[in-house]
Amino acid sequence: MKIAQIAPLAESVPPKLYGGTERIVSYLTEELACQGHEVTLFASGDSLTSAELVPCAEKALRLDPAIRDPIPYHLIMLEEVRQRSDEFDILHFHIDLLHFPLIRPFAHRTVTTLHGRLDLPDLQPFYRAFPEIPVVSISDDQRRPLPMANWAATVQHGLPLDILPFSPHGQGGYLAFLGRVSPEKRPDRAIEIAVRSGMPLKIAAKVDKADEDYWRDVIKPMIDRHPNVDYVGEVDETAKAAFLGDASALLFPIDWPEPFGLVMIEAMACGTPTIAFRCGSVPEVLEEGVSGYIVGSVEEAVSAVGRVGAISRAGVRRAFEERFSASRMARDYLDVYDSLMHHRMHMIPFPTEAAGAGVQTVA
Template sequence: MKIAQIAPLAESCPPRLYGGTERIVSYLTDELVRQGHEVTLFASADSKTRAELVPCCDMALRLNPAVRDPLPYHMLMLEQVRRRAEEFDVLHFHIDFLHYPLAAAFVDRMVTTLHGRLDLPDLPPFYSLLPHYPLVSISDDQRRPLPMANWAGTVHHGLPKDILPFSPDPKDGYLAFLGRISPEKRPDRAIEIAARAGMKLKIAAKVDKADQAYWDGTIGPMVASHPNVEFVGEISEHDKAEFLGNACALLFPIDWPEPFGLVMIEAIACGTPVIAFRNGSVPEVIEDGVTGFIVRDLDEAVAAARRIHRLDRAKVRATFEERFTAERMAQDYLAIYRDLPGLRRAATRRPAEIVSDIDLRAVA
């Protein structure tokens, strides 16, 4: 199958530092190539991929100080997609709805994964006007605000099986917070949980410009006033295995409808259980009492931290291998691709014996 993957340009694929969507696009792309498909990745030029790379900007836009407006770069990328669209059996977009003005020409072989929150008042009117464009959610909970949308399926994220090694015996036994400093991620809760549980907390997170005031006014002073808290800053993928693997638990104290929460499966890949607040996708990702504890408030979170050692880290890792690998993610997406109208029509025009799982080309 010839597949185009169209990634956001904020980060490279995979990102050097923080970046969930581009990381998943990278893992999906490489796994599809590994399974024998012909994949073209539209992304920033500093991306590393097993697919054909179409460079759409010199480097990840977030890391380029010369970039003021990301939109022109995405428009240039879409022009490259438009020119090559007829080459592909499937076009898979990860850029929200930026491609919709072009979509009429290939809508029957197009799918769009929505990676962000959808509980925003501007979105239902928009998607109500375009209900025939197929969408993929990254959790069932994510799609609740848009029941009218054309949901082709839900595909939970996955990671390459060996990218984060299993860590059976965490060395330092600290609690970990990994991600982004923002009010909805609630690092303040993480600090309070650790303080009340009498445990060390390490925070590895980036501070976006939009959240600088929150850091300056709330989280920075809290870190300074709690000697048990260490702020590590933004870490690379190379550092993530050690950071998560040496933690006794990951704290995921969110206060928003999390669409998925990639850091949760990164933790369980290391065998590290997760203490997560019951919001958004959390009940779909975490098995309470197996891969962590799902809590409703700070008291429950503190109690969970004190008994986290009772969980079997080998079972945590085994659950990752069963549910959250890139291989499973790619297979789920392939099932959605094959159900697209353009591919179904192409399949009926060809002899059944030559229509295989590997090579299903949308040709007349």
């Protein structure tokens, strides 16, 4: 099968630091290529892949201080995709919604994985306007705000089994917070849980420009007040393995409808249990008492910290291998591709077609 993977340009594929979507695109691309498919990756020029790379920006936009507006670069990429679209059996987009008007003439050969939050009111009229575009959710909970969307499947994320080593002991004796410093991720809760449980906390997270005020006014003062809390900044893949593997538990104290939460399965790969708040995809990813604890309050989280020793780290790793491998993710997407290629879909005419043309049926 000839497959195009179209990635965001904010980070390289895979990302050098933070970047969940680009990381998943990398794992999927490499697994599909390993299985013998002809894969073309549209991404930033500093990406690393065994597939054919079509560089659509010199390097990851977030790491280029000269970049002010990412949209022109994504439009350049979409023009490259448009020119080459006939080369592929399936075009798999990971860039939210910019491409929807472009792909209407060949929507039956596309699928778009929606990696972000979908509970924003502006999205409902948009998806009503494009009812023929096939989309994939990364959890069942993610799709609840948009029942009108053309859902093809839910495909949960997966990781290569060897990407993060199993750590049987978690010998660091600390709690870990990994991700972004932002209000919805609630690092303030993580700090409170650590302080009340008497455990050290290490925070490995990036601070986006949009969250700099939150960092400066809320989180940094909390860190400064508590000597058991250490901010270590962003970590790369090598440092992440030790950071998660040495932790007694990962704290995932979110306060928003998290679409998936990649860090939970990264912790699982290391054998590290997760203590997560009951929001978004959490109940779909974690198994209570097997891969961690699902809680509803800071008090419940503090209690769970005292019980993480009862969870078998080997059992956490086993749950990861059974449910969240990259090979399973690739198989699920291949099922989606196959279904789309053999399913007759009703298509809304592209605006350039003759006025008055009816709904098309495309094989």
